[in-house]
Amino acid sequence: MQDLLYFFQQLINGLTIGSAYALIAIGYTMVYGIIGMINFAHGEIYMIGAYTALIAITGLATLGIAWLPVILIVALICAMIVSSTMGWAVERVAYRPVRGRHRLIPLISAIGMSIFLQNYVHLAQGSRNIGFPALIDGGFQFGSADSFQMSLSYMQITIFITTLICMTLLSLFISRSRTGRACRAVSQDIGMANLLGIDTNRIISATFVIGAALAAVAGLLLGMYYGSIDPLFGFIAGLKAFTAAVLGGIGSIPGAMLGGLILGVSESMTSGYLSGEYKDVVSFGLLILILLFKPTGLLGKPEVEKI
Amino acid sequence: MRTPVKKLVTAVSTSIALLGAGHAAAEIQIGIAGPMTGPVAQYGDMQFSGARMAIEQINANGGVNGEKLVGVEYDDVCDPKQAVTVANSLVNDGVRFVIGHLCSSSTQPASDIYEDEGILMVTPASTSPEITERGYELVFRTIGLDxxxxxxxxxxxxxxxxxxxxxxxxxxxxxxxxxxxxxxxxxxxxxxxxxxxxxxxxxxxxxxxxxxxxxxxxxxxxxxxxxxxxxxxxxxxxxxxxxxxxxxxxxxxxxxxxxxxxxxxxxxxxxxPPSFDQKAENQKLVSAFEAKGEDPSGPFVLTSYAAVQLIAEGIEKADSTDPFDVAQALRSNSFQTPIGTVEYDKAGDMKAFEFxxxxxxxxxxxxxxx
CATH class of the missing domain: 3.40.50.2300 (Response regulator)
Structure with a gap:
């Protein structure tokens, strides 16, 4: 019984972190799906989202507003607006001028953008770890108090539910809305979509904005869940989310979701049953295996040949 | 490339180096290398604040053998790679005494360079035993070991x-x-x-x-x-x-x-390390820190202060600014510092330090x- 609870606890830990990876991975996968490029500045957009949310929370606290839903919604909206603007600006500054050139050029300009944003936050906010207030406290306990107790915190539930809502809304948006249809058209054939009167520049901007907004959601959620943020934490998270996107099949939105969850669970199971030291070995080892045996990822379409 | 151009370059760079040396003779440069930025920058703050205070007070009391100390600060971000870069730029800048580094993983690679280049290093914070295990002559610390x-x-x-x-x-x-x-x-x-x-x-x-x-x-x-x-x-x-x-x-x-x-x-x-700032004999120093609006209670503030003081007194005792003479003086004398009486063993560790x-x-x- 105790071992079973332990297993479920690790599963919950993994699913929590995995759904957050999935939210960030969407940004990578959508941009790749549409223009076939990897947005290496995406991790920084996520980090900026977390910082903006923290600034908004602190600001509201100084104004004396203490009602939790207001704080969360205002922080979320601020983070989404700032991150989306950043996402849009990154596309305008680092991608649009070099789009259509050799593939390496946008890649390098994205890495430059990432370094720039990291250092900008370093200068503007300082390089120390900043504590993030745990706004959502408490949770459910399972099992008897004298042996191992499994806990499912309200924060973890919030992360699952928010991710689920975001993913559902995104799927509906892509499959039902006019812009979503245009997105699919652009991802299938950008030249043809252009000929048919779709404003491809606008669609590409929209892709960056949507990805950035979801990254901001992840930034707020993970900031609260972990408890501290620093200017470098977007880099590792970005790397993990990128792995998740490739694992699930880059370019595929359900793939990003699946990849995120698999990565999160495999990480927590490795730390839980093997050792935390092998966590990254297993997750990146998994990536190598997938690339060797199924290069398109778990749910990727085989005909994509862009990088 | 045995051309006159190369000779000219050598001549110019030699004269620049000589100019630098002439400049250094008038004052003694003390390099302070530690994290100003990065995840452990707060420890760096302690180090810099302690070392700056020591330099300030020593200069106010007439300097070392009539020469002023000048602090030269370097940021290693507590990153071993950056520490090597910092160590190399210290060498280029002609600095011969270093307070640093802070993180053991930075101190170790940097100390290889200092030892090779004849630079004396006193780390106020690195506690890894390996740093003083390699038989280096110019490596000291003002802190205990892991x-x-x-x-x-x-x-x-x-x-x-x-x-x-x-x-x-x-x-x-x-x-x-x-x-x-x-x-x-x-x-x-x-x-x-x-x-x-x-x-x-x-x-x-x-x-x-x-x-x-x-x-x-x-x-x-x-x-x-x-x-x-x-x-x-x-x-x-x-x-x-x-x-x-x-x-x-x-x-x-x-x-x-x-x-x-x-x-x-x-x-x-x-x-x-024990709270050196609580000791009765350090209260004058503590109020000097407080007058500057700095907090002397961090574990590395007074160890850094002591590191600068040791170098200054070592230079006085040796009556030389040659790092090897100073190292000799540090090993053969005992010093009264805010962290207590300091005596060094052959490895460069303090003979007594309590946690x-x-x-x-x-x-x-x-x-x-x-």
């Missing part, structure tokens, strides 16, 4: 009669070194070690680790590493209702752990436990 700190922590945990102890470290030279010392002490005392495991520095998610600690039913957890990770572990452990007492080395003992862990930092045990166990509180204060 091999002293680990047993203090291990013996203290053992004295509390623990059921089971877990040891976690960050896989870096400092963290893993001290964690190993604690493990060996505990084993020697017959305490059951439930797990000995590394985490990745910079990680944010420790939920799996916390679950594992809960499953292992430990009552004490020793963490070898720095505060950004331990702060998160404490906070996530509290959220998961893990009932264990945590303990860490001086790398976790600063007020930033409170901004990360909040209430969860209450009751954390930390081994620190004290403190209990940390959620408001950032600490109280000694024994």
């Amino acid at each position: 091999s002293m700190q680990g047993p203090v922590a291990g013996n203290y945990i053992a004295s509390l009669n623990p059921k089971r102890v877990a040891i976690v470290h960050d896989k870096q030279q400092y963290g893993e070194g001290i964690a190993t010392a604690v493990r060996d002490t505990l084993k020697g005392q017959g305490v059951e070690i439930a797990m000995f495991e590394g985490i990745t520095a910079g990680d944010k998610d420790f939920s799996s680790l916390v679950t594992k600690l809960k499953q292992a039913d430990v009552d004490y957890v020793y963490y070898g590493g720095y505060h950004p990770e331990l702060g998160l572990i404490l906070r996530q452990a509290r959220q998961a209702d893990l009932n264990a007492t945590f303990m860490g080395p001086e790398g976790v003992g600063n007020k930033d752990i409170n901004t990360i862990a909040g209430e969860a930092a209450e009751g954390l045990l930390v081994t620190l 004290v166990v403190y209990e940390w509180h959620s408001d950032g204060s600490k109280t000694p436990v024994k």
Whole structure:
């Protein structure tokens, strides 16, 4: 019984972190799906989202507003607006001028953008770890108090539910809305979509904005869940989310979701049953295996040949 | 390329070097190398503030043999690669005395360069034993060793009669070194070690680790590493209702752990150098720091002050600014500093240095436990 609870606890830990990876991975996968490029500045957009949310929370606290839903919604909206603007600006500054050139050029300009944003936050906010207030406290306990107790915190539930809502809304948006249809058209054939009167520049901007907004959601959620943020934490998270996107099949939105969850669970199971030291070995080892045996990822379409 | 051009270049660079040397003779440059930015910058603040104060006071008292000390500051971000770059630029700048570095993993590679280039280094904070194990002539410290700190922590945990102890470290030279010392002490005392495991520095998610600690039913957890990770572990452990007492080395003992862990930092045990700022004979110095609006209570402020003072007095005793003569003088004399009487052994370690166990509180204060 105790071992079973332990297993479920690790599963919950993994699913929590995995759904957050999935939210960030969407940004990578959508941009790749549409223009076939990897947005290496995406991790920084996520980090900026977390910082903006923290600034908004602190600001509201100084104004004396203490009602939790207001704080969360205002922080979320601020983070989404700032991150989306950043996402849009990154596309305008680092991608649009070099789009259509050799593939390496946008890649390098994205890495430059990432370094720039990291250092900008370093200068503007300082390089120390900043504590993030745990706004959502408490949770459910399972099992008897004298042996191992499994806990499912309200924060973890919030992360699952928010991710689920975001993913559902995104799927509906892509499959039902006019812009979503245009997105699919652009991802299938950008030249043809252009000929048919779709404003491809606008669609590409929209892709960056949507990805950035979801990254901001992840930034707020993970900031609260972990408890501290620093200017470098977007880099590792970005790397993990990128792995998740490739694992699930880059370019595929359900793939990003699946990849995120698999990565999160495999990480927590490795730390839980093997050792935390092998966590990254297993997750990146998994990536190598997938690339060797199924290069398109778990749910990727085989005909994509862009990088 | 044996062309006149090359000769010209050599001539120009030699004359520039000579100009530099002429400039350095009028004043003594003291390099201060440590993290100004990065995750452990707060320790760097302690180091820089202590060293600056010492330079200021020594100059106000007429300098060293009539020459002024000039502090030259370098940022190594506590990154071993950056530390090597910093060490090389110190060499280029003609600096011959260094206070630094702070993180053991930075101090070690940098000290290789200093030893080769004849630069004397006094680290006010690096506690890894390996730094002074290599028989270097120009490496000193004003702090104890992990091999002293680990047993203090291990013996203290053992004295509390623990059921089971877990040891976690960050896989870096400092963290893993001290964690190993604690493990060996505990084993020697017959305490059951439930797990000995590394985490990745910079990680944010420790939920799996916390679950594992809960499953292992430990009552004490020793963490070898720095505060950004331990702060998160404490906070996530509290959220998961893990009932264990945590303990860490001086790398976790600063007020930033409170901004990360909040209430969860209450009751954390930390081994620190004794609070030199509480000593009666240092009160004049303490008020000098307070007059500048600086806090002298950090573990590395007065060790850095002492490091500068030792170099200054070493130069006076040796009556030379040659680092080898100064090293000789440091080894053969005893010095009165704010951290007590300093005498060096052959390796460059202080002959006596004690660590004290403190209990940390959620408001950032600490109280000694024994």
